[in-house]
Amino acid sequence: MAGLFWEDLAADLEDPAFLREYVRESIRIATVDALMNALDDARLAEGLSKVELARAIGADPAAVRRLFAAGNANPNPTLGTLVDVAAALGMRITLEPLPAGEREMVTEPLRTGRVARSVIDKLSALRRSTRRQSAQPA
Numbered sequence: 001m002a003g004l005f006w007e008d009l010a011a012d013l014e015d016p017a018f019l020r021e022y023v024r025e026s027i028r029i030a031t032v033d034a035l036m037n038a039l040d041d042a043r044l045a046e047g048l049s050k051v052e053l054a055r056a057i058g059a060d061p062a063a064v065r066r067l068f069a070a071g072n073a074n075p076n077p078t079l080g081t082l083v084d085v086a087a088a089l090g091m092r093i094t095l096e097p098l099p100a101g102e103r104e105m106v107t108e109p110l111r112t113g114r115v116a117r118s119v120i121d122k123l124s125a126l127r128r129s130t131r132r133q134s135a136q137p138a
Contacts, residue, residue, distance in 0.1 A: 016113025023109045028076070035082065035093075040068050042089040056088040057081075 013019050043053055054064035059081070067077055067085075079093070086093050098106060109115055 013115050019109050019113060019115060023106055027106055032076065036068065036077075039082070039085050039089065039091075042091055043068075043085075046089055048089070053085065053088055057084040059084075 013022065043050070048056070050064045050068060051061045054061040057064075064085075067081070083093055097103070
Protein backbone atom coordinates (compact mmCIF):
# COMPACT_ATOMS: atom_id res chain seq x y z
CA MET A 1 0.00 0.00 0.00
CA ALA A 2 2.76 2.47 0.92
CA GLY A 3 4.60 1.54 -2.27
CA LEU A 4 1.58 2.66 -4.26
CA PHE A 5 1.78 6.09 -2.60
CA TRP A 6 5.38 6.58 -3.74
CA GLU A 7 4.56 5.36 -7.24
CA ASP A 8 1.60 7.76 -7.46
CA LEU A 9 3.71 10.64 -6.12
CA ALA A 10 6.49 9.94 -8.60
CA ALA A 11 3.93 9.94 -11.43
CA ASP A 12 2.30 13.16 -10.19
CA LEU A 13 5.69 14.88 -9.96
CA GLU A 14 6.08 14.46 -13.73
CA ASP A 15 3.42 17.18 -14.17
CA PRO A 16 5.34 20.51 -14.00
CA ALA A 17 2.39 22.40 -12.45
CA PHE A 18 1.92 19.74 -9.74
CA LEU A 19 5.66 19.62 -9.12
CA ARG A 20 5.94 23.37 -8.62
CA GLU A 21 2.96 23.47 -6.27
CA TYR A 22 4.25 20.46 -4.31
CA VAL A 23 7.69 22.02 -3.89
CA ARG A 24 6.27 25.45 -2.97
CA GLU A 25 3.92 24.01 -0.36
CA SER A 26 6.55 21.66 1.05
CA ILE A 27 9.12 24.41 1.51
CA ARG A 28 6.49 26.84 2.84
CA ILE A 29 5.24 24.37 5.46
CA ALA A 30 8.75 23.39 6.56
CA THR A 31 9.94 27.00 6.75
CA VAL A 32 6.93 28.35 8.65
CA ASP A 33 7.02 25.37 11.02
CA ALA A 34 10.73 25.85 11.77
CA LEU A 35 10.29 29.59 12.21
CA MET A 36 7.29 29.25 14.53
CA ASN A 37 9.10 26.62 16.62
CA ALA A 38 12.16 28.88 16.92
CA LEU A 39 10.04 31.88 17.91
CA ASP A 40 8.10 29.85 20.46
CA ASP A 41 11.37 28.48 21.91
CA ALA A 42 12.66 32.07 22.17
CA ARG A 43 9.42 33.15 23.83
CA LEU A 44 9.74 30.39 26.40
CA ALA A 45 13.43 31.18 26.97
CA GLU A 46 12.48 34.83 27.61
CA GLY A 47 9.82 33.68 30.08
CA LEU A 48 7.06 35.53 28.21
CA SER A 49 3.51 34.27 28.18
CA LYS A 50 1.54 34.49 24.96
CA VAL A 51 -0.55 37.25 26.54
CA GLU A 52 2.58 39.25 27.39
CA LEU A 53 3.91 38.75 23.88
CA ALA A 54 0.58 39.87 22.42
CA ARG A 55 0.70 43.02 24.57
CA ALA A 56 4.27 43.70 23.41
CA ILE A 57 3.29 43.63 19.73
CA GLY A 58 -0.13 45.24 20.14
CA ALA A 59 -2.01 42.13 19.07
CA ASP A 60 -5.06 40.33 20.35
CA PRO A 61 -3.97 37.59 22.81
CA ALA A 62 -6.23 35.08 21.04
CA ALA A 63 -4.42 35.78 17.76
CA VAL A 64 -1.04 35.10 19.38
CA ARG A 65 -2.38 31.89 20.99
CA ARG A 66 -3.57 30.74 17.55
CA LEU A 67 -0.23 31.70 16.01
CA PHE A 68 1.60 29.29 18.32
CA ALA A 69 -1.10 26.61 18.52
CA ALA A 70 -0.38 23.10 17.28
CA GLY A 71 -2.30 22.50 14.06
CA ASN A 72 -2.31 26.25 13.52
CA ALA A 73 -5.39 27.35 11.57
CA ASN A 74 -3.28 30.09 9.95
CA PRO A 75 -0.27 28.29 8.46
CA ASN A 76 0.84 31.46 6.65
CA PRO A 77 1.30 34.25 9.20
CA THR A 78 2.26 37.57 7.64
CA LEU A 79 5.90 38.53 7.50
CA GLY A 80 5.00 41.69 9.41
CA THR A 81 3.58 39.66 12.30
CA LEU A 82 6.65 37.43 12.39
CA VAL A 83 8.95 40.47 12.36
CA ASP A 84 6.97 42.02 15.23
CA VAL A 85 7.13 38.81 17.28
CA ALA A 86 10.84 38.39 16.58
CA ALA A 87 11.58 42.00 17.57
CA ALA A 88 9.66 41.62 20.84
CA LEU A 89 11.87 38.60 21.55
CA GLY A 90 15.08 40.46 20.72
CA MET A 91 15.51 38.73 17.38
CA ARG A 92 15.25 39.47 13.67
CA ILE A 93 14.20 37.44 10.67
CA THR A 94 17.03 36.76 8.21
CA LEU A 95 17.53 34.84 4.99
CA GLU A 96 20.08 32.11 4.51
CA PRO A 97 21.08 30.14 1.42
CA LEU A 98 19.85 26.59 1.15
CA PRO A 99 22.52 23.90 1.43
CA ALA A 100 23.63 22.67 -2.00
CA GLY A 101 21.62 19.42 -1.94
CA GLU A 102 18.42 21.14 -0.82
CA ARG A 103 18.96 23.96 -3.29
CA GLU A 104 18.95 21.50 -6.18
CA MET A 105 15.80 19.79 -4.90
CA VAL A 106 13.93 23.09 -4.42
CA THR A 107 15.27 25.56 -6.97
CA GLU A 108 15.54 23.34 -10.05
CA PRO A 109 11.91 22.14 -9.97
CA LEU A 110 10.62 25.67 -9.41
CA ARG A 111 12.67 27.11 -12.25
CA THR A 112 12.40 24.30 -14.78
CA GLY A 113 9.29 22.33 -13.81
CA ARG A 114 11.42 19.18 -13.78
CA VAL A 115 12.40 17.01 -10.85
CA ALA A 116 16.06 17.11 -9.94
CA ARG A 117 17.85 13.83 -10.57
CA SER A 118 18.63 13.51 -6.84
CA VAL A 119 14.90 13.68 -6.01
CA ILE A 120 14.13 10.91 -8.49
CA ASP A 121 16.91 8.81 -6.96
CA LYS A 122 15.55 9.37 -3.44
CA LEU A 123 11.98 8.51 -4.47
CA SER A 124 13.24 5.38 -6.18
CA ALA A 125 15.12 4.38 -3.03
CA LEU A 126 11.98 4.95 -0.94
CA ARG A 127 9.90 2.84 -3.33
CA ARG A 128 12.45 0.00 -3.19
CA SER A 129 12.63 0.22 0.60
CA THR A 130 8.85 0.21 0.94
CA ARG A 131 8.52 -2.78 -1.41
CA ARG A 132 11.11 -4.77 0.57
CA GLN A 133 9.35 -3.98 3.85
CA SER A 134 5.92 -4.94 2.51
CA ALA A 135 7.30 -8.16 1.01
CA GLN A 136 8.61 -9.32 4.38
CA PRO A 137 6.24 -11.54 6.39
CA ALA A 138 4.67 -9.80 9.40
